[in-house]
Amino acid sequence: xxxxxxxHRRRSGKSPAPAYRQDPDAGPSPAGRxxxxxxxxxxxAAAGLVLMVLCLVGGCVxxxxxxxxxxxxxxDREVAVSYEVEGTAGEVSITYLDHDLGMARETAAGLPWRxxxxxxxxxxxxxxxxxxxxxxxxxxxxxxxxxxxxxEQTSTGPYASAGCSGAAGGE
Numbered sequence: 659x660x661x662x663x664x665x666h667r668r669r670s671g672k673s674p675a676p677a678y679r680q681d682p683d684a685g686p687s688p689a690g691r692x693x694x695x696x697x698x699x700x701x702x703a704a705a706g707l708v709l710m711v712l713c714l715v716g717g718c719v720x721x722x723x724x725x726x727x728x729x730x731x732x733x734d735r736e737v738a739v740s741y742e743v744e745g746t747a748g749e750v751s752i753t754y755l756d757h758d759l760g761m762a763r764e765t766a767a768g769l770p771w772r773x774x775x776x777x778x779x780x781x782x783x784x785x786x787x788x789x790x791x792x793x794x795x796x797x798x799x800x801x802x803x804x805x806x807x808x809x810e811q812t813s814t815g816p817y818a819s820a821g822c823s824g825a826a827g828g829e
Contacts, residue, residue: 736776737826740802743788744770745812747795754786769797777826784808784826789819 749766756762788799794816808824
C-alpha cells in the first residue's frame with residue numbers, strides 16, 4: 659500500500675518521536691519575550707532605558723549648571739577694551755560702545771585714533787564702526803580685549819565703513 663507523501667507510520671503503530679526534545683516546564687517560547695525560566699525581559703529593558711535617560715538628563719543639567727556658575731563668578735569683573743582706528747583717510751566718523759554700554763560717537767576724528775574703556779559686564783558685546791569721509795582712503799578698525807585681538811576689518815573708498823564686534827570677556 660502506498661502512503662501519501664509526508665505521512666509515515668511505523669510498523670509498530672506508534673507515532674514517530676520528535677527530532678528534538680522540549681523542556682516540558684518551559685512551554686511555548688515566543689522569540690525574545692520570555693527567558694528560560696519563564697520571566698518577562700521587558701521590565702528590565704524598560705528600567706535600563708529609564709536609567710539611561712536619567713543619566714543623560716542629569717549630565718546635561720550638571721554641564722549647564724557648571725557653565726552658569728562659571729559665568730556668575732566673572733559677571734562683576736571689569737574687562738579692558740581698546741578700540742583702535744587707523745588708515746589713510748583724512749577724517750572718519752567713529753561710533754563705539756562706551757563704559758556704560760551706551761553708544762558714543764566722534765565725528766571728524768583724525769587718525770590714528772584710540773580709546774581704552776573698562777566694561778563691567780562679562781560677555782557683553784562690544785562694537786566699533788568707522789566710516790570714511792567723502793575723500794575716501796583706507797580705514798581699519800580693531801578691537802582688543804585684555805590686549806588680545808578680537809576683531810579687525812579694513813575698508814577702502816569714499817564713505818566706506820569698517821565694522822568690528824566681539825564679546826567682552828569671551829575667550
